[in-house]
Amino acid sequence: MHKKILKPFLSKASKDKKKNKAGKTRLNPRLSGELKAVTPPEPSLIKGKNETVALKNAESEAKNGTGSIANLTVTKKEKTFYGIVEPQPINDEMRKSYLDYAMSVIVSRALPDVRDGLKPVHRRILYAMWNVGLRANARFRKSATVVGEVLGKYHPHGDTAVYDSMVRMAQDFSMRYQLVRGQGNFGSMDGDRAAAMRYTEAKLSAIAEELLFDIEKNTVNFIPNFDGSHQEPLVMPAKLPNLLLNGAMGIAVGMATNIPPHNLKELINAISHLISNPEATVEDLMQFVKGPDFPTGGVIYNQKDILQAYATGKGGIVMRGVAEVVENKNGLFQIIISQIPYQINKSTLVEKIAELVKDKKIEGIKDLRDxxxxxxxxxxxxxxxxxxxxxxxxxxxxxxxxxxxxxxxxLALVDGIQPKVLTLKMVLEEYIKHRAEVVKRRTQFDLDKALERAHILEGLMIALNNIDAVIKIIKASRDKEAAKVNLMKKFKLSERQTIAILDMKLSTLANLERLKIENELKEKRVLIKELESILKSTFKIKDIIKKEINDLAEKFGDDRRTKVIAHGVKEFLTEDLVPNEEAVVMMTRDGYIKRTAPDTFKVQGRGGKGVIGLTTKEEDMVEFMFTTLTHNDLLFFTTKGRVFQLKAYEIPQATRTAKGMPIVNFLQLAGGEKITSVLPLDKIAKSKYLFFATEKGLVKKVEIDAFSNVRRSGLIAIKIREDDSLIWAKPTDGNDHIELVTAHGQAIRFKESDVRDMGRNAAGVRGIRLKKKDDTVVGMGVIKNDKEKIKKYQLLAISEHGFGKRTPIGLYKVHGRGGFGIKTAKITSKTGKLISAFVVNAEIMADKDMIIISEKGQVIRLTFKTVSQSGRDTQGVRLMRFKEDSDKVACVTWV
Incomplete structure (x- = not known):
């Protein structure tokens, strides 16, 4: 373990070896002296007879899990290959070193000072440019000159970091008020980098000079630079509240700052108000500071969010670009984006829009241009x-x-060292406090200069009033030093006054020159009195601050670029844009779906050939069709027992013959999974249960509340066996009757109460037993348990060869669930098996139309009355003739 930790030190030491003239290896002097080791050295590196470190024992403990790195320590200083090694516990060393590192990053790199809003690198760049004379009225100089000046005197880090920092201060899309004027390529909103520093040129902007103004008047403290050869300011005098003016971003250790830029006029009005009303609240200040003002413009929303950010120092503010819908000469609409949110890469934004269009996540865009x-x-x-x-x-x-x-x-540094989250008022108070200190120090500096000059002038006046005696003393003196002593003794002058008298030219004896000295002395005495009164009065200091910033507002103030909307973000609701009208949704066996208007299909007489409802491939066919309102939320139930939720208007509208879009573009369907039932949420909200029926005759009911919040990825509605699939899902009240119909013409009617309610993950119970292996359930109906209503119910059955009939529901007696059922249709080769069956209210459906679609896409629309009423064991009448003998009925729906 210790070998791995020491490896970096060993490699570093080997690199630092140098050859002397004799060819012998010697250590770099930088490595000599005392060295604190964070881990124990190799045993071979420890010189001496009394090694006290049991490295082998420690390593053994580490292997056995009984030791730790902390055990691998030496107990006394040893001379090693590196020099003197002093033992230190690694936890203590890591704690101290990490703290030193963290504080260095926080104070000296990443966080701005609340007083001038600058990080050290920015402050050094501006000060270096000021020192070399790159003022606003000077000519441009190469950026490399500035970078070299900063690196050589103030900032011993990489040139790229310095140049990038200077570039940002010159970008009008990054800085609300640029501190550097750039000439050449300084980057773009598309993320393009600036040209190399040898090509670009720069100088201070006029507003940046206001940050350094009066710096030569002892207004701020200076410290030695990294090698003690120069002095640099700890903070700028900063006439302007730069922290809020241009904002700041930075990631330190364990903390980060992100302060938005603001409008100069608004900030100055707020500062003036706060100076006059120290008890003002953040709400009061927001009468002047409406919110952030970004260089890229845009729109920000919700004054409550802005207030929270200003009142607590933390919060989120929603930004939007400026976009408007316009109509071109051809009558087509365009969206023109004229402003983008702050710090957003324009090129990336355009690429993202193009990607969304390509992936068909946004429909309706024909072209995109920057x-x-x-x-x-x-x-x-x-x-x-x-x-x-x-x-x-x-x-x-x-x-x-x-x-x-x-x-x-x-988050900013208070007093240059303490990181603190600040409110809007606190930031402005710190700025006012700093400016008051600057004004005091500047006034004291001017006072000292005025007193010094007045002192000299008073000495000159004494000499002029006693010019003959002065000349006599000077002439009688042995040398200049003696003359100085004699004059000081005679007229009680100070040394500085005496030197000024001795340096006085004879031309000063002229009356006009004498008058100038008298007038200057009077002016200095008036100035001294004024400066002393300023230092004694906090009110005068505040007035000076207000006057200076108001002058700056007149000079640099401009209009707000970012619009502030008092309310929160108001999104355009699609419901407001799409009419809430009836629509027909069609889906093919291959999973293509579309939405069309019902009037696309005209009413025809019984036995008609219909019209083409949609274009399908030869091997594809229409499998599903339903009607709904465009604003409705729809529950999509799949053959695998899952449920999805979708808005009807999210299904793209298309022409009658259009193919449609793949359903997988809207729902996350698995392989082989198909939609089997769709329910509009608004129509089932008052029901108590959802009743399910599978192809193999299993049934189940679940409380409808279990589907109140269906996530985008779907939910399990019923547990489906591998050889089965869900075909129906309908709302019930708990006391209804259920009718199941099979493809071979069997039907059963049983009470819903025979089926207990279950959870979503349950598989269900037997609803009907199938006599034949190839038989399947093709229809499920819900019958209200009301004697009067039951008389109005009829069972409508449609066969695959286009036959259909209506049978009164009263002909089907109630049985227990799980039986084989009774005959409901005469199945022959002429009629084919039943393809669909519905339980309908004859009175309600009297004015409704029925749409029948064939597998080849042939469509016919019929009125309900067209279908004849007959008994149970009958084949019905022909409802549709096919253009092709191989065609069959695919599905039926109502409009």
């Missing part, structure tokens, strides 16, 4: 003729970075 140029962002999304523009826009917000959440974490 038409952005130097004037701004423009992403054009061309829509298909039948697309719903706002529905697609809503999908773009949901599924792409066109809508993002900015996670606010207003």
């Amino acid at each position: 038409e952005s140029d130097k004037d701004g962002v423009r992403i054009a999304v061309d829509l298909k003729k039948d697309a719903y523009p706002k529905k697609i826009l809503n999908s773009l917000f949901k599924m792409t970075q066109l809508q993002e959440t900015f996670h606010v974490n207003m």
Whole structure:
């Protein structure tokens, strides 16, 4: 274990070996001296007779699980290959070293100072540019010059880190107010990197100069740089509240900061209000600061979320890009995206939209173009003729970075060392506190300079008022030093005053020059009085702060770019865009599904040939069909006993002859799994149970509440055996009668109460016994247990060769569940087996139409009255003739 831990040190030491002139190996001097080892050295490296470390015993303990790394320690200093090794417990060393590392990252790298809003690297870049004269009115200089200045004097790290930091300060899409003016390629919103530093040029922006203004007046503390050869500021004087102005991002150790940028005018108005009203609340300040103001514009939502972020220092603010639906000259709609959320890569956004269109997760987009140029962002999304523009826009917000959440974490260093989560008010208070200190120190600096100058001027005035005596003393003195001493003694002058007198030119004796000195002295005395009054008055200091920031607002203030919406995000509801109308949903055996309008199929007379309902491949056929309203939630039950939930309008609308879309695009179906029953949730909500019937005659009922929240991946509705499949699922009240009909014409009617309610994972009980192995259940009906209503019920049976009939339900007596049933239809080669059976209310269905679809896609629409009423053991009448002899009825539904 210790060998592996020491391996990095060994490899490092071997690399640091150097050859002297004699060819002998010597250690790099950097490795000499005392070294603390975090793990014990190799036994062979320990020199001396009295080794006290039982490494073998410790290793044995480690193998046996009774020891630990902490046992592998030495108890005294030893001279080794590396130098002096001092034993240290690894847990103590790791704790101390990690703490040192963490504090270094927190204080010296990742977190900004609340006073100037800058991290050390940004502060050093700006200060270096200030020092080399790259002011706003200067000419541009190569970025490499700046990077070299920063690396050589202040920031002993990688040049890439320095250059990338400078580049970001020059990007108008990253900084709300750029601190660096760049010339050349400084990157783009598409994620393109800036050109190499040898190509680009830079200088300070005018607003950046306000961060350094008065830095030469002892307004902030300076510290030695990394090698003690230069001085660098601990913090900038910062006339502007840069932390909130441009925001900040950084990941430290165990903490991170994410502060959004804001509008200058709003911040200054809030600061002025807070200076005048120190008791103001965050809500009061939000009268001025409406919310973040991002350089890329966009829209932010919900003042409650913004208030929470400002009041606690943490929160999430929803951002959206700006997109509008426009109509082009051809009458087609476009979605034009003109602004994107902050820090979103435009190229990635466009690629994501294209990917969603390719994967058919967003339908209705015909073309996508990035038409952005130097004037701004423009992403054009061309829509298909039948697309719903706002529905697609809503999908773009949901599924792409066109809508993002900015996670606010207003963490910054207070007093340059303490990381703290700050509220909006606390940040502004810290800024005001810092500016008050800067104004005090600047005023004191100016006062000291004024006092010093006034002191000199007073000495000059004494000399001018006694010029003859001064000249006489100077002439009588042996040398300049003697003259200085004699003048100081005679007129009680200070050394500085005396030096100024001795350095005075003869031209100063002129009356005009004398007058200038008198006037300057008067001005200095007035200035001194004013500066002293400022230092004595906190009100005057606050007034100065307000005046200075208001001047900056006039100079640099601009309009808000990000729009603030008071309420939360309001998504476009598809229900508002899609009419709630009746629709026919059709699905083929191969799993293609579509939605069409019912009036697509016209009513024809009995025995008609119908029209083509959809185009199918020769081997495909229509297997399922149902009607619903487009706004309804639908429960899709599958042959494997699972249930899915889907909105009807999510099924794409198509023409009568269109093929449709694969159902697997909408539901996560397994191999061989098919849809067998669909129930609109609104129609079954008042029912108590769902009653299931399988192809092999098993039945089961489950409380309907068990399906109130069906997840996208589906739920188990009934446990299905391998040789069976679910064919029906219908709502019941608990006291209904159930009718089961088989393909060979058998039917049974039993009480629902004969079947106890079960859980979703149950398999069910026997409902009807099948006489023949190839017989299957083809229909299940629910009959209300009411004598008057029962008279109105009829059993409608349709055979595969197009025959059908209606039989009163009263002809079917109630039996116990699990029997073979009784005859319900005469099955012959002419009629074929039953393909479908329905229990219907004749009065309600009198005005309804029936649609019959063949396996080859032939469709006919008939009225209910067209079907003749007859007894149980009859074959019925022909309802449909086929264009091809091999064609058969596939399914039947009602409209």
